[in-house]
Amino acid sequence: MTHHSAEPAGGHKPLNGGQQGPTTVRIVAPVRQDVPVVLQANGTVTPISTVDLHPQTTSTISKVHIKEGQFVKAGELMFTLDDRSERANVDKAQAQVERDRAALADYERQYKRALELLDKKFIAQGAVDTLKSQVDSARALLNADIAAARAASVDASYTAIRAPMNGRVGAINVYPGSLVQMTTLLTSVTQLDPITVAFTLPETALAGLMAAQREGAVPVQVKLDNSSLAVNGKLSFIDNTVDPVAGVIRVKAQFDNKDTALWPGQYVNTQLTSHVIKDATVIPQNAIISNTRGTFVYAVDKDQSAKVVNIKRLYAFGEKAAVSGLNGDEQVIVDGKQNLRPGGKVRIASAETPADKPADAPADGTKQKG
Known part of the structure; x- marks a missing residue:
């Protein structure tokens, strides 16, 4: 397959009668693995109360x-506080209650005696009714003064x-x-124990966070600035509204803080695993090309030529990336792609897998040239 508009990145045309020799490339085999999606953000330590x-x-x-x-x-x-006045009011209210109880008891005795006299026709019904009203009034007064005594006790408790x-x-x-x-x-x-850390995450992380929270506790780790100390906790709160301007969701994580390693107002670095991409296809990031045509990689076709495979970068971590669009059997080109064009012949120099280097960081601290 020949594309007249495509030339090597260096812009040089072939010198041997228009024929270009194979481009030497290094390839990598994609790896299938579970990839935890780790989110990082700056947070502020906030007390629960x-x-x-x-x-x-x-x-x-x-x-x-x-x-x-x-x-x-x-x-x-x-x-x-100085409680002399309040205690005096309590004593006064309690004394009034005792006086009311005595008065009520007296009225009740009189009423009981009046009922006996009424049975013997020695007293009129009107006198009995008057005593009954006095009993009811005395009982109501007692209840009111009991409530007043309770109020005085409440005032004293202040x-x-x-x-x-x-x-x-x-x-x-x-x-x-x-x-x-x-x-x-x-x-x-x-309150310092437990304590929370408040931070924000992109709204794109919301679905993964909600799914992870439904499955159980979502672990969160924080590190203090300029410190290797790490404190482990769990996600405790996801806000009910996304900030439409910033496109972020506010969340909180809760931590045991018996040793007071976290202090209100501190700025900390937070890290949490929102979800895991199961059986993801992983390739080196330096194999990925992004331009106006989209995001793609070069792979070696059956006839030892370069072919374009369109992909989608799902998640990047260190020098690696989980992608979709590959079936896992491709020979993905990582070195020499700057001299490639679709359909151009290639010569394979060596092959490796992404597992040859740690997944979370470059092996030598530098990225390979693509």
Whole structure:
């Protein structure tokens, strides 16, 4: 097959009477293997929960029980406010309840006695009805004062400010004697274990992520900048909306952080396997040619000539790429293709498979010339 418009990349015409000798090429045999699709992105460490502590009443600080930077457990006492007024209100409310109980008991005794007298015709029905109303009124008053006593106890509980969760205390903004009100920020508590990393991925990764999450936990690894330390976790959140402007989806991963290797606000490098391309066809990336005609490779045809095979690059990793469009039996040309044209004769110098070098990185740190 002859294409008059196609010439070798160097632009030189054959010198031996218009006949060009075979081009020496090196070939590679495609390899079939499972290829994990690894996604990488920059992320930010974010706490699952951060709570700003404010008093729920106006008072003065009586005692500060914690220190800045201290780790606290849920329910641990952090601040005590002056509670003298609140305790007095509790005592007053409880005393009122006791008085109401005594009054109710007295009315109930009178009502019971009145019923006995009514049976003997010693008292009028109207007097009995009056006592019944007094009993009902006393019972309602008792219930109201019991509720008031509970409210007073709730108000008194606001003077003891406790940790809402396990976490680390931030800066403390008040001291014993400080006057505080509901708008006063006392301190904050940040949950550090577990902790999350927020990052974004291309929307093209969404289908693979969703499929992987349906099959089970999706492992995620993060590395700190300028550090070889790696922390392993799992994907915990995929946002319900794709950013239509940036074309990305927001995700989060959760990590155990007992040793506090991750700190809120840190920038980290994230890596996760979204899915695995089963039985993928793998070839060296330097065998692939992309130009205005599309993406293709040269392969050696049966008559020892070069033929074009159109392919699609599915995923690139290191010096290798998983592609579609090859059946796996081709002899793919990796070296010498710059001198080729479709139908041109070739002479095979050597052959290798992509497995001859590590799949995730070049063997010598450089890419081969194509």
